[in-house]
Amino acid sequence: MVTVTEPKLIAGNANPGLARGIARRMSMHRGMSVGLVDARVERFNDQEIFVEVYENVRGEDMFIIQPTSNPANDNLMELLIISDALRRSSAGRITAVIPYFGYARQDRRTKARTPITAKLVANMIAEAGIERVLTMDLHAAQIQGFFDLPVDNLYASPVFSLDIMHHFRGRLDDMMVVSPDVGGVGRARELAKRIGAPLAIVDKRREKAGEIAEMTVIGDVAGKTCLIVDDICDTAGTLCKAAEILIEHGATEVHSYITHGVLSGPAVERITKSVMKSLVITDSIEPSEAVKACPNIRIVPTAPVFAQAILNIWNGTSVSSLFEHETLGPIYEGMYTSAA
Known part of the structure; x- marks a missing residue:
């Protein structure tokens, strides 16, 4: 051999x-x-x-x-x-x-x-x-x-936790980790445990495929800096809508941590106009020039x-x-x- x-x-x-x-x-x-x-x-x-x-x-x-x-x-x-x-x-x-x-x-x-x-x-x-x-x-x-x-x-959660503890140093007591749907609770809970933050959920209901009829926030996000955590962001419709709902429920800021930035179609434009202060993604997918140029998208290396x-x-x-x-x-x- x-x-x-x-x-x-x-x-x-x-x-x-x-x-x-x-x-x-x-x-x-x-x-x-x-x-x-x-x-x-x-x-x-x-x-x-x-x-x-x-x-x-x-x-x-x-x-x-x-x-x-x-x-x-x-x-x-x-x-x-x-x-x-x-x-x-x-x-x-x-x-x-x-x-x-x-x-x-x-x-x-x-x-x-x-x-x-x-x-x-x-x-x-x-x-x-x-x-x-x-x-x-x-x-x-x-x-x-x-x-x-x-x-x-x-x-990605250990890498994200390093990023959060660096960029939000001194503010960790005000953090709230948010899952954008019930299916992602396990992933969000894992990051919440790492940074010692509580957990909230945005429950979405659909009338038909691709159309969100209603979103409900489970948990008290008033006065909190919310971190939405998910594995994939595709067209960013659900993500931007979830950020709006959190602000409406009293969140002071909304940031998102997404592992895979698919970011297809109108995603970058939606994120640019969103109430989200920042979207953090990894480079697991090669970012396009539009993604690199977006002022509120930050890329963490893997x-x-x-x-x-x-x-x-x-x-x-x-x-x-x-x-x-x-x-x-x-x-x-x-x-x-x-x-x-």
Whole structure:
């Protein structure tokens, strides 16, 4: 068996900035240069995807960095084809690093004659030769059970807690964490516990799909700085409406912490005009120029935590240690000062 010396990274076209950031962080940790494997991921004229790897990967521990964000189908196919190229090149082990796992919202049958696409995608990933998945804030935790291979699901909440304790230092007693719907209570409760804040819920009821008929605030938010917590922000309609309802119920400020900023359609315009003071997202999805230019959107990097998770997987050490903000503090040193 070939001895594996160093982890090797390869990236598709979904989020090259994050891939380069992970490589830089790993270089710092290793004290040596860690670069991306030289490869090309291109399209023929009919949009078929073609992959060619220019370096020897025989027996190597390979990590493919590729969120399956918009365009979800293209990015998913890139991931599968890169994996097939590595497998046929005798890579030792292939891990898919999928910061944003697309199709995760289709995790169950909500009505008759509909697919469970998240399970289909899990099957495709396994068939492509991927042996492990590393992701962040899966939309539904049960998706880990769709895979017959190890899945490490990182959480954004410890990173968010560092950010909150830094930016709201001295104001933590006035914080109120808010879940924008009943289904997200577990995620919001986790962050509330980390920063020692109470929890409120915005209960929404729909008359028909896509139309919110009524929103009710469960909990006393009067005089509080509210932090709305969720995993995905798509068109931002529900998020902006929830912020308005909180202000109407007496909240002094509303900020939002969302892991995956899909931000499609009118999302950026809505957020710009919203009563929200700020929206904090991660770079799990490559931000568009409009997102970068939006004055009340701030982006928190995930490269430090993904780089450490990749090194832990390669070393065979604990990934769950990264679930605590005490562990992440040194990793994000220089970005956040001590929040005593």
